[in-house]
Amino acid sequence: MKKFWICTLCILFLCSLLPVSAAGPETNAKxxxxxxxxxxxxxxxxxxxxxxxxxxxxxxxxxxxxxxxxxxxxxxxxxxxxxxxxxxxxxxxxxxxxxxxxxxxxxxxxxxxxxxxxxxxxxxxxxxxxxxxxxxxxxxxxxxxxxxxxxxxxxxxxxxxxxxxxxxxxxxxxxxxxxxxxxxxxxxxxxxxxxxxxxxxxxxxxxxxxxxxxxxxxxxxxxxxxxxxxxxxxxxxxxxxxxxxxxxxxxxxxxxxxxxxxxxxxxxxxSLVTAAPSEPLSPIPVTLGTQPTVQPVLTKETKLLLPKEDAGKLTTTLSLQDTIEAPVAKGQEIGTLTVLVDGKAKETIPIAAQEEVPRLSLWQVYTALLSLLFCSQ
Missing domain, CATH: 3.40.710.10 (DD-peptidase/beta-lactamase superfamily)
Known part of the structure; x- marks a missing residue:
């Protein structure tokens, strides 16, 4: 009998060391x-x-x-x-x-x-x-x-x-x-x-x-x-x-x-936490485009509802194309932002082109080459 009570007390002591989940509020409504x-x-x-x-x-x-x-x-x-x-x-x-x-x-x-x-x-x-x-x-x-x-x-x-x-x-x-x-x-x-x-x-x-x-x-x-x-x-x-x-x-x-x-x-x-890149998104070079770069933007603002103990564990990983060949459509997906909580992926946000970048015409390519040729002389 003595051993039984010793075991019981040990179990109760160990249980007291386990984390207890936050109890919800007490209510007596329907x-x-x-x-x-x-x-x-x-x-x-x-x-x-x-x-x-x-x-x-x-x-x-x-x-x-x-x-x-x-x-x-x-x-x-x-x-x-x-x-x-x-x-x-x-x-x-x-x-x-x-x-x-x-x-x-x-x-x-x-x-x-x-x-x-x-x-x-x-x-x-x-x-x-x-x-x-x-x-x-x-x-x-x-x-x-x-x-x-x-x-x-x-x-x-x-x-x-x-x-x-x-x-x-x-x-x-x-x-x-x-x-x-x-x-x-x-x-x-x-x-x-x-x-x-x-x-x-x-x-x-x-x-x-x-x-x-x-x-x-x-x-x-x-x-x-x-x-x-x-x-x-x-x-x-x-x-x-x-x-x-x-x-x-x-x-x-x-x-x-x-x-x-x-x-x-x-x-x-x-807590309500806003997911955003750790650094501002830099323009991406565009080849054969009417402008040299295009600005990437998040397609939406993402707010995550997290337990307060997890609010500081939010990180992001960015994946963007190194270069893009024209034409580029406005809203065209050119990368992703992955949102992680405690290292686990929570959501993926598409990144899109902020504006349209048309492709250079043959004549525009020709005149650009001539300009480069004369500038190099």
């Missing part, structure tokens, strides 16, 4: 997910594809379609949007718009992003698509385009409706699309307090992280009796922006604490 914006990589997830009610986090898609309409010139921030009887009568979270009133798109976005206004959401939906139902069709089409395979939208507000479901992963996808391609949404999602109706109506952000989490950039909260408390929370530090999705938390405070734990886990453990 589903959570942490995603990095630039790469779209998932850093942590629990029940990420469970189909759940999103409540007003639905409005991430509503805001996305509004921002797309702005970018496409369909509307401007000064466009005045009328409020219908249907919009005014939505109930739930609202800014108490009245039938017949009109608000600018700028104020509508404030009402949606800050106060989660159902009335503003429906008014914008009707203005952009003719009806809320037609707008919801656009929402579902966009969801399909983004690969949100767990999602079916039944309205633009997130009010309870049979069959209105999504997942933590899908919410992260649409949140990423919004902040990656429409960064101006931060103008609204970072507002803590503001007003409507020339200062007579107060707005206070439902997302308390805006004030109480360093680096918070948004994005949208939601809660109903059936969905419980939800949030898609975004924050940026040291050039890296993260998206923390929390669905089905038991209390409002719990959803924010869970979101903070997810975001802090990501910022503490990961």
């Amino acid at each position: 589903a959570v997910l942490l995603m990095e914006k630039t790469t779209g990589e998932v850093l942590y997830e629990e029940h990420a594809h469970d189909q759940l009610e999103p409540a007003s986090v639905t409005k991430v898609m509503t805001m996305l379609l509004i921002m797309e309409a702005l970018d496409q010139g369909q509307i401007t921030k000064e466009t005045m949007v009328p409020v219908s009887a249907a919009a005014a009568g939505m109930g739930g979270s609202q800014v108490y718009m009245k039938e017949g009133e009109s608000f600018s798109v700028h104020d509508m976005l404030k009402a949606i992003a800050v106060a989660s206004g159902n009335d503003a959401s429906v008014a914008m939906a009707e203005y952009l698509a003719g009806s809320e139902d037609a707008f919801v069709e656009k929402m579902n089409a966009k969801a399909k385009e983004l690969g949100m395979n767990d999602t079916i939208f039944m309205n633009c507000t997130g009010l309870p409706a049979e069959g209105h479901i999504t997942s933590a992963y899908d919410i992260a996808l649409m949140s990423r699309e919004l902040i990656l391609h429409h960064p101006d949404i931060r103008t609204y999602t970072t507002i803590w307090m503001d007003t409507l109706r020339d200062g007579t109506f107060q707005l206070s952000n439902t997302n308390k992280l805006i004030r109480f989490y360093d680096g918070a950039t948004g994005l949208k909260t939601g809660s109903t009796d059936s969905a419980l408390y939800c949030v898609s929370a975004t924050a940026e530090k040291e050039g890296m922006e993260l998206i923390a999705v929390v669905l089905g938390s038991p209390t409002s405070q719990d959803r924010f604490e869970t979101a903070k734990a997810l975001l802090s886990y990501g910022f503490a453990g990961f």
